[in-house]
Amino acid sequence: MTNKLKYFIGNWKMFGDFGSFKIINKVNKFSHESKNLSKKKIILCVPSTLIHFFNKKLKSKFISLGVQNCHYHQGYGPFTGSINASMLKKAGAKYIILGHSENRAEGETNNLIKKKIISALKQKLNIIYCIGETLKEKNKGKTFSILREQMKSSLEKKFNINKIIFAYEPVWSIGTNKIPKMDKLKKTIKFIKRDFKKNFKTKKTPKVLYGGSVNDKNIRLFSSISQIDGFLIGGASQSSKKFIDIIINYYK
Ligand code: PEP
Numbered sequence: 286m287t288n289k290l291k292y293f294i295g296n297w298k299m300f301g302d303f304g305s306f307k308i309i310n311k312v313n314k315f316s317h318e319s320k321n322l323s324k325k326k327i328i329l330c331v332p333s334t335l336i337h338f339f340n341k342k343l344k345s346k347f348i349s350l351g352v353q354n355c356h357y358h359q360g361y362g363p364f365t366g367s368i369n370a371s372m373l374k375k376a377g378a379k380y381i382i383l384g385h386s387e388n389r390a391e392g393e394t395n396n397l398i399k400k401k402i403i404s405a406l407k408q409k410l411n412i413i414y415c416i417g418e419t420l421k422e423k424n425k426g427k428t429f430s431i432l433r434e435q436m437k438s439s440l441e442k443k444f445n446i447n448k449i450i451f452a453y454e455p456v457w458s459i460g461t462n463k464i465p466k467m468d469k470l471k472k473t474i475k476f477i478k479r480d481f482k483k484n485f486k487t488k489k490t491p492k493v494l495y496g497g498s499v500n501d502k503n504i505r506l507f508s509s510i511s512q513i514d515g516f517l518i519g520g521a522s523q524s525s526k527k528f529i530d531i532i533i534n535y536y537k
Pocket of ligand 1: 296298454458459460461496497498499517518519520521
């Protein structure tokens with residue numbers, strides 16, 4: 286069993302209501318009771334409508350709570366339907382997912398993501414920055430160049446890397462039950478770490494998670510890659526049982 290800190294981050298996407306607190310509660314209890322299992326950090330990124338409620342209702346916290354997006358603008362402004370990083374921070378968010386491919390698919394550019402990252406860093410939120418290639422890009426052999434571009438155009442050398450965790454999420458793997466071949470995945474995770482250090486002229490190795498169709502059955506496969514610092518889990522995090530089983534099975 287590894288003794289390196291591993292992240293298990295749930296991305297609830299557009300799921301949940303006040304009754305979903307029972308899921309939060311079960312995962313929180315599990316986190317408390319299994320604290321000797323290993324060094325792990327459990328985070329659930331929930332819809333913005335629920336973060337304040339969950340944050341207040343959860344008395345002793347053994348997990349952290351986060352959200353899934355924000356507007357780039359730092360103050361209040363004429364942006365109908367939007368929520369900024371400061372509002373999310375005040376509502377109890379500690380983490381924020383940015384650059385998710387489901388938002389990129391709706392037109393979010395690397396440049397817009399950069400503005401959101403700046404805003405979130407200003408609020409001292411911890412960022413889970415999603416990067417990953419589409420199937421078309423993969424088939425054209427462009428995976429590494431896409432990842433490099435996503436890192437270079439959304440980040441700056443002066444950013445506090447301690448507040449940014451990468452989530453490598455191949456778009457073709459999200460919600461499809463398809464996962465990368467382990468030897469390819471290992472190379473990609475190593476590439477992200479190496480390329481980031483080179484381009485951002487830092488000795489600090491960034492944390493890199495894997496995300497895309499992780500479930501309680503396939504999680505064991507990933508434990509062979511020590512370079513993976515944890516997982517971003519979508520669909521399976523909407524069930525406390527499935528999410529907890531992923532964590533238990535990872536350490537089996
Ligand atoms: C995600 O949405 O970040 C994700 C990894 O989804 P899924 O686990 O459902 O593929």
